[in-house]
Amino acid sequence: MRVPRPVPVPWIQSMLPTTARLSRQEQANLFLLVKSLFRLRQTLIDTLPTIDILIIINKMSIFRPESSGAAQLRPRSRNDEEKLERRNSILDAARKTILSKGYEKTTMDDIARAAKLSRGLLYVYFKDKDDIQMGLAVKAGEALYQRMKAAVDVAHSGIDALKGIGEAYYQFYRQDHEHFQCLCMRMGMINPSLDRNTDSCTLREMMAEEDKIMGLMSSCVERGLQDGTINPDKVDNPLQTAMFMRGSLHGVIMLQDTTGSSLFDRTELDREELILYAMRFALEELRA
CATH class of the missing domain: 1.10.10.60 (Homeodomain-like)
Structure with a gap:
């Protein structure tokens, strides 16, 4: 029986010098295995879109230098x-x-x-529209975090850092409204049972962004407690205080938005002044 000569494919060209030491039959078997792996990749990709099968191949003993002498494959x-x-x-x-x-x-x-x-x-x-929406929330969260981090980096105290974060959040709403809307959309869409039972790379990324934002805010409260600019009698838990600060400011921002209360259109109540007042009030309540 005539053994077919293996046809090289571009990404295994680097393996040819080492595969030359294999017999004709072994080379043919190796080529068929690679083709089978690519078929497997197409089968998996619908359910596991983030998997790169080359990483799996990289971990297989047949491609390890110590077992076969073949060049180790790496994702490009x-x-x-x-x-x-x-x-x-x-x-x-x-x-x-x-x-x-x-x-x-x-x-x-x-x-x-x-x-x-x-x-x-x-x-x-x-994998679906919800996965895309979570991806939008990840990008929005990263944009917000970068603004907050920049404000914290130039602050001279914990209370000043919290003030900077509040101002950064308000400017995020004003200057990057599309990302702000995506973040708000996700906040109103979260299904607790879905989030607990869904194993999604995008979901994990979204939760990681949330952890970064709240971790940064919590660290500012802790910084204020350490440098004496925040009254320790007002803080039971730094994360709790950070969540209150974020939630209260977000609530006021949403209240004064054009989709919020119509009272702003019927009275002389000023939208921006309300936000600044809310920030001053919260900070003075914490100040030592």
């Missing part, structure tokens, strides 16, 4: 960058589409058309 950084760029372009298209049409009316087809790619390729990057 260029491919990773291209994937990240494509993922971000999908999120940008999704954000504009969802904010324009509304979350409920937006379909995966709408997002695919806006991103100028096929519906099938869209599912390679995100």
Whole structure:
């Protein structure tokens, strides 16, 4: 029986010098194994879109230098960058589409058309619309965190850091309103039972951003307790205080928004002055 000569594929070219030491039959078997792995990758990719099968291959003993002498495969950084760029372009298209049409009316087809790619390729990057929305919340959370971190870095005390965070949050609302809307949308959509039972890479990223923001705010409260600018009698738990500060400011911002109370349109109540008053009131309550 004639053994077919293995046909090289580009990403295993570097393996050819070492595979040359294998017999014709062993080379053919190796090539068939690689083809089978790629078929497996296509099967898995719908349910596990973040998996890169090359990483799995990299861990298999057949490709380890100590077991076969073959060159070890590594994911290409260029491919990773291209994937990240494509993922971000999908999120940008999704954000504009969802904010324009509304979350409920937006379909995966709408997002695919806006991103100028096929519906099938869209599912390679995100498993459903909720996964995309969580991705938008991740980007929004990172944008907010960077603003807060910049304010904290130049603050001279814990109480000043909290003031800077409050001002950064308000400017985030005013200057980066699309990201602010995405964050608010996610806050109103979280399903506790879904979040507990769903194992999603995007969900974990979203929770990590939330932890970063609240960790930063909590550290400012702790800093104020240490430098004496925050009254310890007013703080039972730094994280609790940080959550109250964020929640109270967010509530006032939403109340004065054009979608909030109509009282601002019927009276002389000033929207911005209310926000500044709320920040002053909260800070003075904590100040030592």
